[in-house]
Amino acid sequence: MFLTVDASSITVAPFERRADAALIRAIAQHPVALIGDVQQRMGMLSAGIRPRTSLPLAGSILPVLVREGDNLAIHRSLDEAQPGDVLVVNGQGDVNRAVFGGLLAAGCLARGIAGVVIDGSLRDVAEFEELGLPVYSRGVSPAGPYKHGPGSVGMPVACGNVVCNPGDVIVGDADGLIVLAAAALPELLPRVEAQADYEVTLRAGLVDGARR
Numbered sequence: 001m002f003l004t005v006d007a008s009s010i011t012v013a014p015f016e017r018r019a020d021a022a023l024i025r026a027i028a029q030h031p032v033a034l035i036g037d038v039q040q041r042m043g044m045l046s047a048g049i050r051p052r053t054s055l056p057l058a059g060s061i062l063p064v065l066v067r068e069g070d071n072l073a074i075h076r077s078l079d080e081a082q083p084g085d086v087l088v089v090n091g092q093g094d095v096n097r098a099v100f101g102g103l104l105a106a107g108c109l110a111r112g113i114a115g116v117v118i119d120g121s122l123r124d125v126a127e128f129e130e131l132g133l134p135v136y137s138r139g140v141s142p143a144g145p146y147k148h149g150p151g152s153v154g155m156p157v158a159c160g161n162v163v164c165n166p167g168d169v170i171v172g173d174a175d176g177l178i179v180l181a182a183a184a185l186p187e188l189l190p191r192v193e194a195q196a197d198y199e200v201t202l203r204a205g206l207v208d209g210a211r212r
Contacts, residue, residue: 009149010076018060018165019182021084023189028058028171030192032178033169034199035171038191040200045160045177048204049117049138052125057134057172059086059114061164061179063157066090066120069143071098072197074104083112090157090166095139097146098123105133117170119159119176 027035031066036044051057064163068074079089083198087108091099096189100116107130114192116122121139128135138160162179164170180188 001145005072005134005147007076007149009070009151010073010154011152012076012080012081013152013154015038015154015166015167017182019167019169020084022182023185024058024060024169026188026191027169027180027185028056030196032171032173032175033196035192036178039178039180039197043162043179044204045117045162045179047176049119049136049160049177051155051172051174052135052137052140053129053133054174055129055132055134057086057115057117057136057170057177060088060182061088061166061170062162062170063155063166064089064158065152065155066092066099067151068092069099069145070092070148070151071099071145072147073105073153074099076151077153078107078111081111081113084114085141086115086170087113088119088157088170089116089120089158091118091138093119093138095121096141097121097143098141099145100135100137102127105131105135109133115172119161130154134146134172136177137162154210167200188204203211
């Protein structure tokens with residue numbers, strides 16, 4: 001941790017299972033709405049969690065649990081993150097105190113973290129686009145966090161009404177976010193590609209019909 005504070009109140013559960021990076025890149029080429037349609041419109045996070053940059057997001061989930069207004073577990077998670085991970089934080093839905101900001105964003109980039117999703121609030125919004133870090137949150141607040149814990153890293157969390165397991169995949173665009181089981185990706189990708197091809201053909205037919 002780049003903070004010199006006691007993090008003994010944070011439970012850490014290391015894990016190794018992560019989806020193949022090439023599969024993540026391939027499925028992230030498609031809109032979240034299309035992926036959701038193929039996945040029977042399940043797994044999409046609450047519409048209350050919104051993008052704070054214009055940057056798309058995709059990666060393996062590193063789940064983080066914090067107490068309302070406390071971000072010690074997020075700091076601790078940087079020690080466990082691998083390049084390509086997305087921090088998915090259950091911030092208890094609290095929007096009155098930010099648990100993430102510009103300094104943590106810089107730390108995330110140094111670790112190769114691919115994005116951050118917070119069911120709670122953050123601050124320093126203008127910095128995220130400049131840094132190039134995709135960030136989603138339920139709220140924005142200038143009020144800073146505490147650093148006392150407790151919390152956890154690497155254990156399943158609920159975020160935006162969806163259970164997010166360590167190593168599963170999260171994809172985000174301007175519409176919102178969807179969580180995908182890592183084990184389902186090899187079977188899901190060809191179905192998503194087939195749906196994309198179908199929609200291209202359908203759209204072309206609609207345009208052609210409108211011209212007649």
